[in-house]
Amino acid sequence: MGYTVAVVGATGNVGREMLTTLADRKFPVGEAIALASDNAVGKEVSFGEDEVLKVQDLGKFDFKGVDLALFAADAKVSAAHAPRAAAAGAVVIDASPQFRMDPDVPLVVPEVNAAALAGHGKRNIVASPDGAAILLAVALKPLHDRFTVRRVVVSTYQAVSGAGKDGMDELFGQTRAIYVNDPVQKSTFSKQIAFNVIPHIGPFMEDGATKDEWALNVETKKILDSKIKVTATCVRVPVFIGHSASVTIECEEPVTAEEARRILRKAPGVQVIDQHDNEGYITPVEVAGDDPVFVSRIREDYTVDNGLSFWCATDNLRKGAALNAVQIAELLVERHLGG
Known part of the structure; x- marks a missing residue:
């Protein structure tokens, strides 16, 4: 059976990647x-x-x-048009923040909480999480299943493509300006991004956290377990594609790096690259164009009981956005829509 699939925001980075991913994975598209x-x-x-x-x-x-x-537009577009599409009978998969914390809308990472899709019919909308939340949830899920994660301390290092084409253009333009000694212009980011890092993604909230840091907390709880405590610092870095994170977890059960490494190697959607040498870990440049969440630098944290630290990275346009949405569509077809 061929399905009629609409991609909203088809000219943007994520929209184009959705179309590519649908074709590459041979999704049963009729039109x-x-x-x-x-x-x-x-x-x-x-x-x-x-x-x-x-x-x-x-x-x-x-x-x-x-x-x-499949919506690859901003929250305002999704707010205006996703309910209209859902009312017409389409199942909406929305990659914007608009519906992520709606209690009647499942927030889904297929490797983590596919069962949540059973509730998609309440609004006919499924939300795809923020790219950093997807990265964290995929890496945490197998560890949580085995060791029960109680607390997460995470710093994210997020690519400029997370801010869309304008973010990528700004990094390119500023880098060029610096090399030719032109004035550095900024508009998308609050400070210069070329040759710099910016500990500020999203508007500031009353407690001093940014909206993205708050979102990483609440989305992780909704996807994985409401009991997990998460503290986050979200940083924009001068990388075109590829979100990364430095993660430290505290668990209820004793954890060793060796066992964590073994568990992660068997986990869906995860690839472990973890050798103690100069080439034995992953960087954002190397994840661009690939689907998995890569995990490296797995080691025990001796400063807390049952502690573990690791580094992870993924292509934020693929698994962090387009691929996750297409995987949701695949599960809907397989389990809920027939065909």
């Missing part, structure tokens, strides 16, 4: 539809090797007859 705002209407985007889609106007589009609508 693919590319949607975007009116200023992108008529542009062309690729679907697979041979098919080119003309972008249609999201504001005027009738979702009747669409089986799955």
Whole structure:
């Protein structure tokens, strides 16, 4: 059976990656539809090797007859159009923050909480988490199952592509300006991003945390376990693609690096690269274009009881966004939509 699949935000980084991922994974698409705002209407985007889609106007589009609508737009677009698509009968998979904490909308990472999809019919909407939350949840899930994670201390190192094409353009433009001794211009980020790191992603909240740090906390709890305590510092780094994180966990059960390494090697969606030499770990440059969450630098933390530290990274446009949404679509087809 072929499904009619619409991709909203098809001209953006994540939207294009969704189309590529649908084709690469041979999702059973009967008809693919590319949607975007009116200023992108008529542009062309690729679907697979041979098919080119003309972008249609999201504001005027009738979702009747669409089986799955993958949203790769911002929260305002999702707020306006996702309920409209759901009311027309499409199952919406939304990569924006709009519905992530809605109690009637499942927040899903397929390797972690696929069973939550059973509740998708309440709103006909499924939320895909923030890329940093996906990265953390995939790495934590097998460790939590075995050792029961009580507390997580995490610092994320997030690529500029997490801020969209404008973020990537700003890093490129600032880097070029520095090399040719031109003035450095900034608009997307609060400070210079080229040759710098910025400990600030999202607006500040009353307690001093940023919105992204709050989101990493609450999304991890919703996906994995509400009892886990999470403290996060989210940092923007001058990397085009690839979110990374330094993670320290405290567990209820005794944990060793050797056993953690063995468990993670068997975990779905995880690849362990952990050797004690100069090439024995993963970096963001190496994860770009790949699907897994990579884990390195696994070691015991002797400063707390049952402590473990590790480093992890993933392509934030793939597993951190597009791939996770497509995996949700695959599970919906397999378990809930038939075909």
